[in-house]
């Protein structure tokens with residue numbers, strides 16, 4: 001049994017199949033992500049990055065190929081199985097982090113556990129506080145999202161994504177609306193989380209500098225992987 005957290009085999013995605021608007025957006029994608037890997041996914045606008053991330057996040061179904069999450073094939077699984085796998089194996093961080101403004105920072109971090117099992121346990125609250133400490137926001141626990149900066153909000157979203165201890169964290173343009181310095185600090189946080197928690201992270205970014213700071217970079221062009229490089233750490 002392999003130690004890959006994710007394995008894609010000849011994944012294809014066709015939108016509007018069988019209609020005059022049919023378009024093939026992903027072709028024969030083969031990709032493996034090992035446990036604890038930090039990988040940047042880059043490529044021009046329209047190259048298929050979000051489409052691929054949606055498939056990996058089990059938010060959409062491939063038109064061809066098979067996608068294994070934690071060794072489990074997913075293509076033909078039913079909705080309940082996909083939801084269970086998604087909740088158990090994946091964490092999500094998006095550019096727009098959708099924090100709930102009526103709730104405190106701490107409550108937002110706890111939200112995935114509240115949705116899963118209702119009122120959070122003392123252990124869950126301790127875990128959330130610990131994660132807020134990790135992302136440098138221990139003192140902000142009782143504030144509302146509107147009372148903290150954009151970079152801090154993104155850190156809350158990262159803590160929220162980690163509360164279920166997912167083996168794979170998916171991030172789609174998580175620094176897209178942040179200034180350069182804040183974006184770098186969010187990437188620093190990904191690197192630290194990656195080494196500390198050992199979760200695999202796949203992050204879509206348009207920023208080549210940020211991508212170059214990841215140990216592995218996969219590049220998509222026109223729906224195909226055109227390069228997959230490891231060990232490309234720069235001192236930038």
Ligand SMILES: Nc1ncnc2c1ncn2[C@@H]1O[C@H](COP(=O)(O)OP(=O)(O)OP(=O)(O)O)[C@@H](O)[C@H]1O
Pocket residue numbers: 015016023025043044045046047048049050051052
């Ligand atoms: N639901 C859909 N129906 C039809 N075409 C789609 C759909 N979603 C995406 N596409 C098309 O698929 C292609 C890839 O889009 P995608 O959003 O995956 O690219 P991207 O690399 O994430 O781009 P960006 O960097 O601009 O976000 C585009 O041509 C897009 O128009």
